[in-house]
Amino acid sequence: MEIWDLYDRSGKRTGETWERKPGNFRSIPEGRYHMVVDILIQHVDGTYLLTKRHEGKDVYPGFWEASAGGSAVSGEEPLEAAKREMKEETGLESDDFKLVNISFREPSHSMFYSYIAVVDCDKDSVVLQEGETVEYKWVDKAGLLEYTESPLAIATHNSRYSEVFDNYRKELGNT
Numbered sequence: 001m002e003i004w005d006l007y008d009r010s011g012k013r014t015g016e017t018w019e020r021k022p023g024n025f026r027s028i029p030e031g032r033y034h035m036v037v038d039i040l041i042q043h044v045d046g047t048y049l050l051t052k053r054h055e056g057k058d059v060y061p062g063f064w065e066a067s068a069g070g071s072a073v074s075g076e077e078p079l080e081a082a083k084r085e086m087k088e089e090t091g092l093e094s095d096d097f098k099l100v101n102i103s104f105r106e107p108s109h110s111m112f113y114s115y116i117a118v119v120d121c122d123k124d125s126v127v128l129q130e131g132e133t134v135e136y137k138w139v140d141k142a143g144l145l146e147y148t149e150s151p152l153a154i155a156t157h158n159s160r161y162s163e164v165f166d167n168y169r170k171e172l173g174n175t
Contacts, residue, residue, distance in 0.1 A: 002019070003019055009031065070088075079099075086117060
């Protein structure tokens with residue numbers, strides 16, 4: 001059983017909790033949000049990790065994503081949840097996290113904390129979490145931007161990193 005803390009629009013815990021069940025996040029009361037973290041993983045060599053979601057996922061099955069992430073459990077702080085989710089979903093660890101966005105998504109009653117984490121690891125050391133992801137690849141900035149245009153990319157995820165991606169487009173002359 002997974003229990004989430006609920007937050008108000010200002011990002012403060014309300015003292016209420018929510019038991020996660022498949023698809024029930026849409027039933028969270030109006031004005032309440034659960035915390036979700038996502039992490040864009042950058043290798044020290046400048047490449048980025050893409051993972052393919054398992055076909056059995058209830059949201060975006062089979063889509064590629066440029067993140068690890070998921071819901072924070074009750075009592076977790078955003079960075080703590082980000083480190084846990086990254087380790088669970090990829091086997092990778094880092095102490096180099098930069099918060100790049102905090103946003104809300106009404107349909108899913110989600111409050112997103114979006115990070116970039118820099119890792120210095122053997123690129124073959126990625127360990128995919130069973131039931132979550134089925135494949136991975138490392139791409140350069142151009143490949144990352146190409147991914148963002150793919151029909152199998154998660155548009156809502158990309159929107160949380162839009163400023164980062166826009167800066168990369170300018171850097172590469174793809175404005």
